[in-house]
Amino acid sequence: MFKKVLAMVLIFGVTVAFGMSINEVNKASKEELMQIKGIGNAKADAIIKVRKKERFKKYEDIEAVNGVGPALVKNIKDDVKVKKNKKSAKKEKK
Numbered sequence: 001m002f003k004k005v006l007a008m009v010l011i012f013g014v015t016v017a018f019g020m021s022i023n024e025v026n027k028a029s030k031e032e033l034m035q036i037k038g039i040g041n042a043k044a045d046a047i048i049k050v051r052k053k054e055r056f057k058k059y060e061d062i063e064a065v066n067g068v069g070p071a072l073v074k075n076i077k078d079d080v081k082v083k084k085n086k087k088s089a090k091k092e093k094k
Contacts (some may be wrong), residue, residue, distance in 0.1 A: 021080045026055045036079045038072045072077065 025033075025047075033044040043065070048066045059073050 021077070022056050022059060025059075025076060026051055037075045039075075043067055043072075049051050 002063070030041075030044045030048060033047055034040050034041065046065045046067060047062065056062055059077055062068050062073050062076060063070065
């Protein structure tokens with residue numbers, strides 16, 4: 001029983017953290033998107049255009065954007081995690 005409860009808590013925790021990260025991609029400005037390795041002016045515009053129609057629910061949804069593949073999705077995931085960790089560190093200093 002304990003293992004099932006623990007598994008459910010872990011799954012929920014991962015889901016919540018993941019959802020928050022993709023939400024950052026959905027809110028990012030063009031300039032913020034362009035700070036991610038592999039995203040220039042055209043790809044940032046393309047990402048914004050696609051997300052206006054339907055917000056991204058998971059990272060793999062970003063691959064629907066023309067010119068975005070698995071390698072760029074990995075860069076986006078990594079960048080969001082780094083920014084999130086920097087924000088957490090700033091809050092702790094206060």
